[in-house]
Amino acid sequence: MRQIFLGIGILVGLAACTPAAEGPQPHVWTTLDGQPPLVIAHRGASGDRPEHTLEAFRLAISQGADVIEPDLVMTADGVLVVRHDHYLSTTTNIADLPEYADRRRTQGDREDWWVEDFTLAEIRALRARQPWPQRDASYNDQFLIPTFEEVLDLAAEHNVRTEPEVKAPGHFTAIGLDPLPVLVEILRARGLDTADAPTAIQCFEPDFLARLNGEVETRLLMLVFPMIELDTEADPLTPTVSLEDAATFADGVGPSKALLISADGDDTGFVTRAHALGLAVHPWTFRDDVPVSEDMDIDAELQRIYALGVDGVFTDFPATAVQVRDAMSDG
Template identity: 80%
Template sequence: MRQIFMGIGILAGLAACTPAEDAQMPHVWTTLNGQAPLVIAHRGASGERPEHTLEGYTLAIEQGADVIEPDLVMTSDGVLVVRHDHYLSTTTDVADHPEFADRRRTQGDQTDWWVEDFTFEEIRTLRARQPWPQRDQSFNDQFLIPTFEEVLDLAAAHGVRTEPEVKVPGHFAAIGLDPLPELVRILRERDLDGADASTSIQCFEPEFLARLDGEVETPLLMLVFPMIELDPTADPLTPTVALADAAGFADGVGPSKSLIITPDGGDTGFVAAAHALGLAVHPWTFRDDVPVAEGVDVETELRQVYALGVDGVFADFPATALRVRSEMSGD
């Protein structure tokens, strides 16, 4: 185990004080490091701009996000570009490019355009689109698809952390586009390969993170979801990777919200169990415009998970997560 993810905020462990003094004291957070939980701009300020664009990340930074999150996929010529999916139809204007009509093909049970069939130069001719129909569509077809290195440049210029997710690395490796060597090269060239790096790498595939753990000291985040989604007979609170196993190569876990909190706001014990193993907890995903449960809005949900001691939250609308955190801090 290397170092715990760095946070921001006010140290806990405050001494006892009089009631008058207590009214002036900051909120005591129960995160691993005693600091306020990180607000991670999920795909940028993706609720307000097309996801994974420099413009969306910039808006999140302007709003005060502590971390920006790029998802990484690889082009046919080995460039790490930023998209949530390795298919392109939902988040780009690829269907409007007649020159790419013959690139559409079936892979698995989906017919689409796939990033691994495009060179970086070709990807640069595409423009980003907002995939959520209820969100602002007025910025469609304006913004480029950035590279990982461009996002790192932006983050460095503004002094914020990054938390990139490597998408389906096993698939890319199987077709001869293993993302690990290029990722390691970029991390090393930018001095982001140490335990104190201003970035941390996340992935749903434990094999990839275990390999990466052998190459760099960069903090790693194991993404997990309920095993019941793969095995209907599984306990709903069993994660896809056991916490004890994740602790062998990762510094934190990124669980689906349903693993840490019940529909009525109850504590499942996941956060405490992860903390006992020294694992930071960054749950996903908090969205202002997606119903949480009857009578529960996203602000209530954020207060509930902040109270559990999570170390960070992935939010499509980072301004909301920041505001709720500030209110709880008494700022």
């Protein structure tokens, strides 16, 4: 098994032989390495800026995020660009550009514009938009769609980690745009193909991660969600890939938070089982503006998840996750 995903920073030292009554004691983290959990900026500070823009990533870094997370899709000319979906209507202004009106087509059950039909030069003509209706739209149509390498440049400049997710690699491979060799080339060129590199690659498709595991030593994160979303007869706490299977090729798991706490609010034991297999746990996604329930705000939700011993959290609002974590660290 390769080196486990390590957090950044140093472990708070134990108080020097003084009575506990003299002040609060440092929080003892039950993460895999005993470090405070990582705050992972999900698509950047996507709650405050259009997602997957350099501006969203810069804001996340300024808010104290330890890791920035770009999703990767492929252009027609084989360039990895940063978008969550490979359709473009929800996060860009493409519908307003008459020169691309005839490029809209149906794929599956969706009619849209698709990134694989556009070259990088054409993608550069687009501008990003905020897809969430309740969020600030005042930055719409201002920011470019970045390439993966531009996000890596930004991360290196600010000395933060990255956790890129390869989206729908099976689809892209099927149409002749296999992202794996391009990804491997970029990782190797930047010295990010080692177990101690400041990055980890995520994906929902185990076959892709297993292939990647044979090419590089970069840490891998298997993304999972409840199998019941695919099979209504499944146990709601069964993940799409078992922890035992994930441990054969990955260094960590990125579970839906629904797998960590039961409907009754109890710890499911997912984190403990993952840690026993040497897997780091980075659950998703924590959002200030999407409350879990009327009885639990985002601070309470993060406190509950941190207390389980997770090794990182994906969040659209890094400032909040940093604030809650730091308050717990201070006791």
